[in-house]
Every structure is written in structure tokens, then in C-alpha cells.
Amino acid sequence: MNYEQFRTLWHEALARAGLMSLAPFQPSETIDLAAFSRTYELNIILETARPKTWFFVSATLDWRWDALQAARSLTVEEDVLTELLGRSASDRDTVPPWLRIDLTLRATLPLDSRTPLPEPPRWRRWTAEVTARLESILPIESRMDDDDLMVLSSRSEPEARLRCDPDGRLFLSRVELSAWQGIDIPRQWDHPDRPPDPKPDAQLFDFAQRARRALQVWEVDDPPLDTDYICLVNRANYGEARISEIWPVALNEALPTIPIPLLADDPDVLLELPEVMAGIYTRAAYARRIDYNQPVPTAQSAFSHPRLAHRRQTWFDTALTLFEVW
Numbered sequence: 001m002n003y004e005q006f007r008t009l010w011h012e013a014l015a016r017a018g019l020m021s022l023a024p025f026q027p028s029e030t031i032d033l034a035a036f037s038r039t040y041e042l043n044i045i046l047e048t049a050r051p052k053t054w055f056f057v058s059a060t061l062d063w064r065w066d067a068l069q070a071a072r073s074l075t076v077e078e079d080v081l082t083e084l085l086g087r088s089a090s091d092r093d094t095v096p097p098w099l100r101i102d103l104t105l106r107a108t109l110p111l112d113s114r115t116p117l118p119e120p121p122r123w124r125r126w127t128a129e130v131t132a133r134l135e136s137i138l139p140i141e142s143r144m145d146d147d148d149l150m151v152l153s154s155r156s157e158p159e160a161r162l163r164c165d166p167d168g169r170l171f172l173s174r175v176e177l178s179a180w181q182g183i184d185i186p187r188q189w190d191h192p193d194r195p196p197d198p199k200p201d202a203q204l205f206d207f208a209q210r211a212r213r214a215l216q217v218w219e220v221d222d223p224p225l226d227t228d229y230i231c232l233v234n235r236a237n238y239g240e241a242r243i244s245e246i247w248p249v250a251l252n253e254a255l256p257t258i259p260i261p262l263l264a265d266d267p268d269v270l271l272e273l274p275e276v277m278a279g280i281y282t283r284a285a286y287a288r289r290i291d292y293n294q295p296v297p298t299a300q301s302a303f304s305h306p307r308l309a310h311r312r313q314t315w316f317d318t319a320l321t322l323f324e325v326w
Contacts, residue, residue, distance in 0.1 A: 001186050001199070002073035003038055003065045006099070009201045010040075017208035019044055019061075022215075036067035046215050055107035055174070057219050061211065063101045069185065072097060076190040096197055097185040103138070103211050105218040108174040114256070115172040115248045117162070127158045130177070130218075137214045138179040155179040177218070181207045228312070231273070235261050252315045292320055 014020045027042040041062040072080055078090040085092070109115055118126070134155065141152040156178045163173040183204060186197035231247040247256045255277060259268035281287070 001188075003070065006065070006185070006200070007040065009199065010204055013201065013204035013208040014042070014061075016205055017212045019208055019212055022046065036070065038065040038070070039063075040065070044215065046219060055109060055219075057215065058106050058108070059211070059215050059218075060104045060106075061101060062104075063099055065099065069097055069099070072187070073185075076188045078190045091191075094187060096187055098182045099185055100180050100182055101207060102178065102180045103214065104176060104178045105214060106174055106176045107218060109172060110245060110247075113171065113173075113246070113248065114165075114253070116250055117160070117170060117172055123160070130158055133217050134177070134179075134214055137210050137217060151182075153179070153181045179214070183207070231256060231258055233258055233260065251312055252319075 011020065014023075022044045023042055024045055025043065027040055029041075030039045031037075032039070039062065041060060044059045044061065046057040046059075077094050081092055081094065082090045138153070138155045140154050143150050143152065158175055158177045160175050161173045163171045165171065181203075183200050184197070186199060189196075228251040229249055231249060233245045235245070245259075247258060249255060255273035257270050257272050257274075260271050261268055
């Protein structure tokens with residue numbers, strides 16, 4: 001089986017699994033002139049109109065067809081053995097070649113997001129939950145071949161990618177997870193008594209289906225954000241998936257200035273949320289009407305607010321003390 005034949009089966013598997021329709025662009029295919037290998041890459045975007053989805057969810061599927069596999073696909077196994085080991089070795093058996101397909105799942109925040117890093121307990125709980133949901137979809141598989149351990153598929157732990165602003169502060173940029181699956185490639189024999197190897201179409205379709213399920217599971221409903229509330233602006237997209245811009249805000253951070261979209265030809269209007277809230281706070285006399293000595297509402301209250309994290313509670317207690325002194 002050569003590169004073109006494998007790629008055809010791969011595209012058929014992707015189409016049957018519903019992944020080709022999620023690819024906004026054609027796959028990228030490159031040739032390494034130094035190593036004489038070919039690399040294939042396909043990017044996939046999960047479009048959703050669910051307003052509570054905070055991340056831009058995407059995935060990359062890629063694989064590499066190396067020079068040895070290209071040589072084996074152009075001739076029969078007997079010729080390859082003769083070239084490598086001599087004519088006397090042409091009747092030896094060979095190990096079936098296999099190809100590694102990599103899957104990288106990403107959940108990316110907006111470029112200007114100022115989302116703080118999650119606290120370690122929050123991150124541990126979230127990674128444990130995500131790993132448990134993906135364990136059966138992207139399993140880690142291996143088998144013993146004689147005395148050798150052969151890893152057939154693997155999966156990494158979720159990883160956080162950070163962004164550093166000009167002031168040296170770190171913010172969460174995206175979370176991602178990688179996995180890979182080995183696919184058996186059929187050999188070509190000249191001897192008629194050699195049984196043919198099975199085609200990889202069933203393996204490819206199975207992996208494509210699992211990649212689709214993993215992408216849906218990866219859609220982050222409850223991300224590991226160390227934040228207290230969200231500022232959300234939805235932009236109309238005229239029949240297509242809604243575009244949501246999100247600003248996660250912690251209780252001890254200033255509110256952001258957010259763009260308010262108007263008609264398509266009009267520029268956005270900047271809404272200074274700090275000034276708006278300060279004006280409302282003053283006019284409503286909240287400084288006199290709110291008893292800040294009362295505990296912050298918990299999840300069991302009618303307000304359904306989560307309990308404050310430890311460091312946020314420490315900040316709140318300190319701010320309350322300064323407010324009372326003032």
C-alpha cells in the first residue's frame with residue numbers, strides 16, 4: 001500500500017466519521033527533501049452555538065510516511081530484503097509496518113484573555129475528570145511480543161499553555177491533550193503462498209470515530225479557570241455559529257472594558273464597565289445598603305454562588321477590613 005492509497009482510505013474514514021465536514025481547510029501535505037518523508041496534517045474545528053462554551057475547541061490529526069515505508073510500498077518485501085540483507089535473505093519473514101497517527105486536542109481562550117492560572121486543587125480535579133472521560137475513548141494499549149513490549153496507542157495528561165504579558169504576569173492561554181494510535185500497513189509479497197495482510201480501513205474508521213467522540217468530550221463546559229464570573233459578548237453571525245467573546249474576571253480584579261458590537265458597518269462602542277459599575281454603586285448607595293459583614297453566599301443559598309477559594313476569601317477579608325477602616 002502506497003501513500004496515495006493510504007490517504008484515500010484515511011479520507012474515507014474521516015468522511016464516514018463526520019470529521020471532514022469539520023475541517024475548514026484542505027489538509028496540509030509536505031515533503032522533507034532531506035529525509036525523503038511525507039507529512040500529512042489536518043486541522044478540525046468544533047463549531048458550537050452553546051453560550052456556556054468558553055473555549056475555542058479544535059484538533060489536529062497528523063502522520064508521517066517515512067522513506068523506508070515509501071520504498072516498501074513501491075516494491076515487494078522480497079526485493080527489500082534482498083537490497084538490505086542480500087539475496088539469501090529474500091525468503092525471510094518481516095514485521096508488518098505500522099504508521100502512527102497523532103491527535104492533539106486544544107481548547108483555546110481569546111487572545112486578549114486575562115484568565116488567571118487555576119489553583120492546584122482545581123486543576124487536579126479537572127484533569128482527573130477529563131482523563132476519566134477520555135480513558136475509554138483514547139486508551140493506552142500495549143502487548144507483549146516475545147520479550148518485547150509493544151505500545152499500540154498512548155495518551156498524555158492535559159497540559160496548560162501560558163501567556164506572559166509585558167508586565168511579567170502569567171495568564172492561561174489554552175489547555176491541550178495529545179494521543180496517538182498505531183495503524184498496521186499491509187505488506188506486498190511476491191510469493192503466492194504468502195497470505196495478504198488485511199487493509200487498515202477498519203482501524204482507520206475506528207480511530208476516526210474515537211477522535212470525533214474525543215473532540216466532543218473535550219468541549220470544555222466547566223474549565224479549570226480561577227475566576228468568579230464571566231463577561232460575555234455575543235456577536236450575530238447571520239445564520240452561522242454565534243461568535244462569543246469572553247472575559248473571565250476574578251473578584252479581586254478590575255472589570256474590563258468590552259467592545260459592544262453595532263451594525264455590521266459600524267465600529268464597536270467601548271463600554272467602560274468600571275465606570276458604569278462605579279456610577280451604579282454610587283447612585284444606588286450600595287455602600288450604606290449592603291451589609292458586608294454577612295458571609296458571601298454559598299452554593300446552598302438562593303443565589304447559587306460557589307464558595308470563594310481560599311486566597312480569594314483572604315483577599316475579601318482584607319478588603320473588608322480596609323473598607324471598615326475607611
